[in-house]
Amino acid sequence: xxxxxxxxxxxxxxxxxxxxxxxxxxxxxxxxxxxxxxxxxxxxxxxxxxxxxxxxxxxxxxxxxxxxxxxxxxxxxxxxxxxxxxxxxxxxxxxxxxxxxxxxxxxxxxxxxxxxxxxxxxxxxxxxxxxxxxxxxxxxxxxxxxxxxxxxxxxxxxxxxxxxxxxxxxxxxxxxxxxxxxxxxxxxxxxxxxxxxxxxxxxxxxxxxxxxxxxxxxxxxxxxxxxxxxxxxxxxxxxxxxxxxxxxxxxxxxx
Numbered sequence: 351x352x353x354x355x356x357x358x359x360x361x362x363x364x365x366x367x368x369x370x371x372x373x374x375x376x377x378x379x380x381x382x383x384x385x386x387x388x389x390x391x392x393x394x395x396x397x398x399x400x401x402x403x404x405x406x407x408x409x410x411x412x413x414x415x416x417x418x419x420x421x422x423x424x425x426x427x428x429x430x431x432x433x434x435x436x437x438x439x440x441x442x443x444x445x446x447x448x449x450x451x452x453x454x455x456x457x458x459x460x461x462x463x464x465x466x467x468x469x470x471x472x473x474x475x476x477x478x479x480x481x482x483x484x485x486x487x488x489x490x491x492x493x494x495x496x497x498x499x500x501x502x503x504x505x506x507x508x509x510x511x512x513x514x515x516x517x518x519x520x521x522x523x524x525x526x527x528x529x530x531x532x533x534x535x536x537x538x539x540x541x542x543x544x545x546x547x548x549x550x551x552x553x554x555x556x557x558x559x560x561x562x563x564x565x566x567x568x569x570x571x572x573x574x575x576x577x578x579x580x581x582x583x584x585x586x587x588x589x590x591x592x593x594x595x596x597x598x599x600x601x602x603x604x605x
């Protein structure tokens with residue numbers, strides 16, 4: 351989206367004002383906010399087929415405004431490198447704040463779309479678990495969710511069992527449903543903390559993907575707290591996506 355705008359991030363922005371070094375924390379914060387906003391807009395466009403040009407224009411305007419201010423600063427002919435960096439950092443800090451505010455608005459747009467799509471059809475908790483979570487979660491007896499988590503190491507299983515010896519843990523479907531959600535979430539995150547360094551890579555990705563789907567579905571059953579669960583859905587999805595991108599072919603080989 352912003353590839354055609356030169357000097358958006360440090361050190362490119364630093365070179366724009368004639369200083370061959372990184373702008374620092376403010377530039378990094380601006381870059382992070384812009385990338386997060388871009389990611390949310392891509393999801394809106396990809397998942398919901400919505401026109402995001404107005405929001406794109408707002409993101410572009412923030413960047414262009416910063417570049418114009420930096421250009422004015424360069425033309426002032428400031429000789430003191432420290433003063434130049436200080437002034438540039440101030441501009442970037444204000445721009446980063448604007449970008450963070452816009453990022454928050456765009457994520458709220460995405461959150462609303464996700465909630466509407468996920469919760470528009472009224473379903474019971476029992477009806478949603480199998481279709482959403484596949485082999486990791488299933489409903490048992492109408493009032494329990496059985497979690498079969500991804501293994502922490504090759505050959506992990508229950509002791510003294512016959513037949514299916516995979517690790518399984520039962521969670522009661524509680525009211526409010528938030529109790530069930532947090533119990534399952536914390537259980538799976540604690541398992542990841544216990545995973546050895548040579549544990550299966552797929553376990554990390556599949557756990558975060560599951561938690562993202564679980565949070566997204568849980569949002570439909572916590573009136574008044576939907577935004578918190580949608581936010582967790584997006585956070586878990588981002589972690590899973592980052593691992594998938596980082597691991598690439600290794601993930602496909604199940605290492």
